[in-house]
Amino acid sequence: MEEHEETATTYDAARYDRPSVTVDVVIFTLIERELHVxxxxxxxxxxxxxxxxxxxxxxxxxxxEQAARRELEEETGVRDLYIEQLFTFGDVGRDPRTRVISxxxxxxxxxxxxxxxxxxxxxxxxxxxxxxxxxxxxxxHEQILAFAVSRLRSKLEYTTLAFQxxxxxxxxxxxxxxxxQILGEKLDKGNFYRKIKEAGLLEETTQxxxxxGRPTRLxxxxxxxxxxxxxxxxxxxxxxxxxxxxx
Amino acid sequence: MEEHEETATTYDAARYDRPSVTVDVVIFTLIERELHVxxxxxxxxxxxxxxxxxxxxxxxxxxxEQAARRELEEETGVRDLYIEQLFTFGDVGRDPRTRVISxxxxxxxxxxxxxxxxxxxxxxxxxxxxxxxxxxxxxxHEQILAFAVSRLRSKLEYTTLAFQxxxxxxxxxxxxxxxxQILGEKLDKGNFYRKIKEAGLLEETTQxxxxxGRPTRLxxxxxxxxxxxxxxxxxxxxxxxxxxxxx
DNA sequence: CTGTAATAGTGTTTAATATACACTATTTTA
DNA sequence: TAAAATAGTGTATATTAAACACTATTACAG
Numbered sequence: 175m176e177e178h179e180e181t182a183t184t185y186d187a188a189r190y191d192r193p194s195v196t197v198d199v200v201i202f203t204l205i206e207r208e209l210h211v212x213x214x215x216x217x218x219x220x221x222x223x224x225x226x227x228x229x230x231x232x233x234x235x236x237x238x239e240q241a242a243r244r245e246l247e248e249e250t251g252v253r254d255l256y257i258e259q260l261f262t263f264g265d266v267g268r269d270p271r272t273r274v275i276s277x278x279x280x281x282x283x284x285x286x287x288x289x290x291x292x293x294x295x296x297x298x299x300x301x302x303x304x305x306x307x308x309x310x311x312x313x314x315h316e317q318i319l320a321f322a323v324s325r326l327r328s329k330l331e332y333t334t335l336a337f338q339x340x341x342x343x344x345x346x347x348x349x350x351x352x353x354x355q356i357l358g359e360k361l362d363k364g365n366f367y368r369k370i371k372e373a374g375l376l377e378e379t380t381q382x383x384x385x386x387g388r389p390t391r392l393x394x395x396x397x398x399x400x401x402x403x404x405x406x407x408x409x410x411x412x413x414x415x416x417x418x419x420x421x
Numbered sequence: 422m423e424e425h426e427e428t429a430t431t432y433d434a435a436r437y438d439r440p441s442v443t444v445d446v447v448i449f450t451l452i453e454r455e456l457h458v459x460x461x462x463x464x465x466x467x468x469x470x471x472x473x474x475x476x477x478x479x480x481x482x483x484x485x486e487q488a489a490r491r492e493l494e495e496e497t498g499v500r501d502l503y504i505e506q507l508f509t510f511g512d513v514g515r516d517p518r519t520r521v522i523s524x525x526x527x528x529x530x531x532x533x534x535x536x537x538x539x540x541x542x543x544x545x546x547x548x549x550x551x552x553x554x555x556x557x558x559x560x561x562h563e564q565i566l567a568f569a570v571s572r573l574r575s576k577l578e579y580t581t582l583a584f585q586x587x588x589x590x591x592x593x594x595x596x597x598x599x600x601x602q603i604l605g606e607k608l609d610k611g612n613f614y615r616k617i618k619e620a621g622l623l624e625e626t627t628q629x630x631x632x633x634g635r636p637t638r639l640x641x642x643x644x645x646x647x648x649x650x651x652x653x654x655x656x657x658x659x660x661x662x663x664x665x666x667x668x
Numbered sequence: 669c670t671g672t673a674a675t676a677g678t679g680t681t682t683a684a685t686a687t688a689c690a691c692t693a694t695t696t697t698a
Numbered sequence: 699t700a701a702a703a704t705a706g707t708g709t710a711t712a713t714t715a716a717a718c719a720c721t722a723t724t725a726c727a728g
Contacts, residue, residue, distance in 0.1 A: 191481050192439040195511075195522055234438050234520050238511035262509040262524050264442075264485035273481050275442055277509050277522075347705070365687065367706065387704025388694035594676070612716065614677065634675025635723035670728090678721070685714075692707070698700085 193264070193273040197241040198229030198315075200260065200278065200322040201250060203285040203301065204339045207348075209355045210285075210301040211319065212249060213308065217298070220270045221312035227319065228299075229276065242279040249299065251291035256282040256338040258329075260322055268314045278318050280325065282338040330356050334375060334395070343381060343392040346370060440511070440520040444488040445476030445562075447507065447525065447569040448497060450532040450548065451586045454595075456602045457532075457548040458566065459496060460555065464545070467517045468559035474566065475546075476523065489526040496546065498538035503529040503585040505576075507569055515561045525565050527572065529585040577603050581622060581642070590628060590639040593617060 201212040213225040228249045232241040239257065247253045257279055264275040283290070302308060304323060311319065329335055336352045350366045370376060376393040383390055448459040460472040475496045479488040486504065494500045504526055511522040530537070549555060551570060558566065576582055583599045597613045617623060623640040630637055 193442055193479065193481065195440055195442060232440070232511070232522075234440065235513060237513055238509060238522070259508060261506060262485060264479070264524070266482060266484055275479075275485070275522075275524075277511070345705085362686095362688070363705090364689080364707070364709095368708095369686095384695080385704070386696060387702080388696095388706080390705060592676085609716070609718085610676090611678070611718075615679095616715095631724080632675070633725065634673080635677080635725095637676060672727085673725085675724080676722075678719105680719080681717090683714100683716080685712100687712075688710090690707105690709085693705075694703100695705090696701105696703075698702090 193275045195232050196229050196274055196276045197232055197238060197245055198227045198276050198278045198318065199242050199245045199249070199257075199281050200227055200319060201246060201281045201283060202304075202322075202326065202339070203283045203290075204352060204355070205285045205301060205303075207351050207355065209304045211304055211307070211322075213300055213302055213311075214249070215298040215300075216312055224310055224312040225300075225302075225308040225315075226312035227278070227315045232277075238277050239279075242277075242281070246281050246283075249291075250283060252283050255284075256335065260318075260325055263314060263318060265314065276318075278322070280322050282335065284339060284341060286341070327356055327358075337375075337395040340395070343379060343394060345383065345390040345392060346376070347390065349393075440522045442479050443476050443521055443523045444479055444485060444492055445474045445523050445525045445565065446489050446492045446496070446504070446528050447474055447566060448493060448528045448530060449551075449569075449573065449586070450530045450537075451599060451602070452532045452548060452550075454598055454602065456551045458551055458554070458569075460547055460549055460558075461496070462545040462547075463559055471557055471559040472547075472549075472555040472562075473559035474525075474562045479524075485524050486526075489524075489528070493528050493530075496538075497530060499530050502531075503582065507565075507572055510561060510565060512561065523565075525569070527569050529582065531586060531588055533588070574603055574605075584622075584642040587642070590626060590641060592630065592637040592639060593623070594637065596640075 203210050203212070212228060214228045216222055216224050216226050228245060230241075230245055230248075232238065236244065238259070242257055242259075243253060246255065246257065258281075260278040260280050262275060262277045266273065268274065268276075307319065326335075330353065336349060336356070339352055340349065346367060347363070349370065350361055350363065353366070354361055375396055377396050379392050379394055381392040383392055450457050450459070459475060461475045463469055463471050463473050475492060477488075477492055477495075479485065480491075483491065485506070489504055489506075490500060493502065493504065505528075507525040507527050509522060509524045513520065515521065515523075554566065573582075577600065583596060583603070586599055587596065593614060594610070596617065597608055597610065600613070601608055622643055624643050626639050626641055628639040630639055
């Protein structure tokens with residue numbers, strides 16, 4: 175409570191009616207070269223039967239990020255992944271039951287059937303392609319999701335965040351594909367090769383992978399350089415979107 | 422409460438111990454060509470005598486942004502200014518009294534002695550130059566402030582936000598000065614003139630202002646174009662900082 | 669009344685980068 | 699053995715950034 179004193183006297187902590195605080199986590203992954211997001215289906219009022227972003231109350235003894243990581247692990251079984259605070263949503267009527275303030279996070283996970291607890295069979299927890307989301311999401315989750323996708327796009331352009339979605343070894347064209355998926359536009363192959371190589375982010379391996387045509391070389395992401403905050407791989411220069419607040 | 426059902430059954434809203442939620446507003450202004458921030462001095466435990474970012478509890482019937490605007494108005498008497506959500510801070514031990522989650526906002530106000538309620542004489546509310554902040558701020562406010570300044574820098578580079586700090590009429594070199602203040606580096610005069618003019622953001626007026634040397638032309642910001650989300654005035658291309666989470 | 673300091677504003681040259689797209693390379697499959 | 703499929707390279711042109719030299723208009727000191 176870092177209130178200025180005049181407000182401090184107005185509110186008495188004991189009498190003060192407190193809002194609930196939840197953490198919602200928009201979990202992205204790449205399945206068969208398409209960007210997907212994890213949703214859960216609600217079982218009761220309000221919004222019974224509607225799909226929602228996974229989330230839950232924060233515990234009194236965990237930080238917001240810990241709560242988000244816990245939530246992520248409960249839903250998918252994965253931990254230690256990329257997670258980032260998105261925005262806090264707190265409009266008055268967003269939950270019909272009571273006042274709820276929701277701190278939204280974005281998480282990126284590598285899709286890996288071995289480790290991901292969610293299967294395609296589950297009826298109440300499911301991956302949806304971002305391009306084909308269910309209709310009528312619960313609460314203001316449509317807004318949260320739209321914001322998450324937009325943030326993902328704009329951050330992609332000046333961070334190394336795309337690598338979070340890839341397995342350890344990948345080809346340059348696979349990486350390009352992720353960029354195209356998230357940005358929603360085609361990129362020039364030659365320019366992509368040139369830029370990504372000049373960036374010095376990748377480590378060449380001796381491994382190749384065979385497919386239908388010419389085999390492709392596999393690369394590894396240099397995690398040391400990613401930790402270097404000074405360093406940024408910017409794919410394009412023009413950046414409309416931005417991180418501006420929604421609404 | 423957009424909880425997944427398994428957590429829903431774990432927590433009962435009535436029994437659930439809820440955190441307090443506050444809104445803190447980092448209020449920036451430009452005083453005599455220097456970037457300043459508004460701080461309040463605490464009168465009691467904890468952190469008695471320490472300076473803090475103004476803030477207060479949210480009311481149950483107002484949105485987060487409304488709470489931030491109310492707070493801003495209470496402190497400075499100004500309203501309808503630029504305000505933006507920064508980040509939500511919720512570490513467990515950040516307030517020694519109880520669990521407090523604080524949604525931090527950034528606000529930009531034009532410094533105008535006529536309308537700003539805060540005067541230099543007030544001992545418990547004061548403007549500090551960002552380059553000379555008081556030591557030992559209350560709570561985690563040092564971290565919040567550092568994050569606010571860094572966000573301000575990075576947003577400055579791809580938004581028209583600098584104009585929020587200027588009076589209606591201003592010279593191009595004054596605008597350049599704001600950029601220099603916030604970015605913390607010198608910019609090339611010629612390049613600045615060229616870029617800002619090409620951007621088409623400014624409207625030339627017939628007014629001039631006299632000073633020590635050659636009088637300068639005054640310009641006005643075209644607010645219509647600012648509303649155009651597609652349009653962005655980007656001063657520089659290199660952008661290290663980014664909006665990455667603190668800590 | 670003249671020259672110098674102070675501020676305002678323009679123009680030009682060079683280097684770096686983006687963009688588009690044509691080309692070569694290596695494999696599988698018909 | 700040719701065609702299709704995928705991988706990867708090279709290059710010409712246009713756009714933009716960056717540095718910096720130049721011109722313009724005022725006040726003020728002598």
